[in-house]
Amino acid sequence: MKKIGLIISLCFIGFSCNTSKKEEIVKNAELVMYKPSEMALLMNEMYQFNEKTKEKIIKNEDLGEFPANFLNIHSAILTDPTVRTSNFEAFSKGFITNQQMLFSDPSKATKEQFNVMVNSCVACHKTTCIGPIPKIKKLLIP
Ligand code: HEC
Known part of the structure; x- marks a missing residue:
């Protein structure tokens, strides 16, 4: 389950701009769903x-x-x-x-x-x- 969540999040943020933000999102992948602007x-x-x-x-x-x-x-x-x-x-x-x-x-x-x-x-x-x-x-x- 943990892995699936991470893979899904990585797909969504694949093309976003800010790398440090990406890392933060990945760390919190289970807590915060990535919401595109x-x-x-x-x-x-x-x-x-x-x-x-x-x-x-x-x-x-x-x-x-x-x-x-x-x-x-x-x-x-x-x-x-x-x-x-x-x-x-x-x-x-x-x-x-x-x-x-x-x-x-x-x-x-x-x-x-x-x-x-x-x-x-x-x-x-x-x-x-x-x-x-x-x-x-x-x-x-x-
Ligand atoms: C005036 C500047 C500008 C123009 C023109 C522009 N972009 Fe962007 N684009 C951005 C910015 C800034 C972001 C980040 C948006 C955000 O995260 O809020 C972005 C994000 C994106 C993304 C990533 C979206 C995501 O899921 O994070 C894609 C793909 C993209 N642009 C494609 C295009 C295409 C295709 C065109 C032309 C048809 C285009 N852009 C024209 C500035 C521009």
């Missing part, structure tokens, strides 16, 4: 959505609508609220502009624009949260 949940949603978008671009399918809830990147509660600086806001705006571009005009729903968007995820992550970068880079369309 609003921002972590939004990020995972953005990841999954863009996995599907990648497939659609490769297959040349219609992308549908820009998910308006991605704008919550400007307000979602972070695990570490001090991360939200003016710099972070600039990266958020850049990412949203690049993501919206894919949906604003079918001629812009290209592999190139998709990769520009993914690189704007990576650009912010380099400044705030390096853990998930290898995972995010897997979204890039070769």
Whole structure:
């Protein structure tokens, strides 16, 4: 039972940013269930959505609508609220502009624009949260 709990917790925190926090969570794995922040949940949603978008671009399918809830990147509660600086806001705006571009005009729903968007995820992550970068880079369309 103890082991199962630990394995489950490790799965959940696999991509979180702060290593010391991770250790603390693992130590307390049996007492405290890891609760992802609003921002972590939004990020995972953005990841999954863009996995599907990648497939659609490769297959040349219609992308549908820009998910308006991605704008919550400007307000979602972070695990570490001090991360939200003016710099972070600039990266958020850049990412949203690049993501919206894919949906604003079918001629812009290209592999190139998709990769520009993914690189704007990576650009912010380099400044705030390096853990998930290898995972995010897997979204890039070769
Ligand atoms: C403006 C900066 C910024 C942008 C842009 C950004 N991220 Fe993040 N991302 C973060 C921060 C900060 C966290 C940590 C969130 C937290 O723990 O509250 C995070 C967390 C994550 C996580 C880990 C979530 C977890 O379970 O802990 C993944 C995966 C992720 N981002 C993927 C992406 C993808 C994919 C994109 C682009 C589609 C993206 N991010 C764009 C800053 C950003």
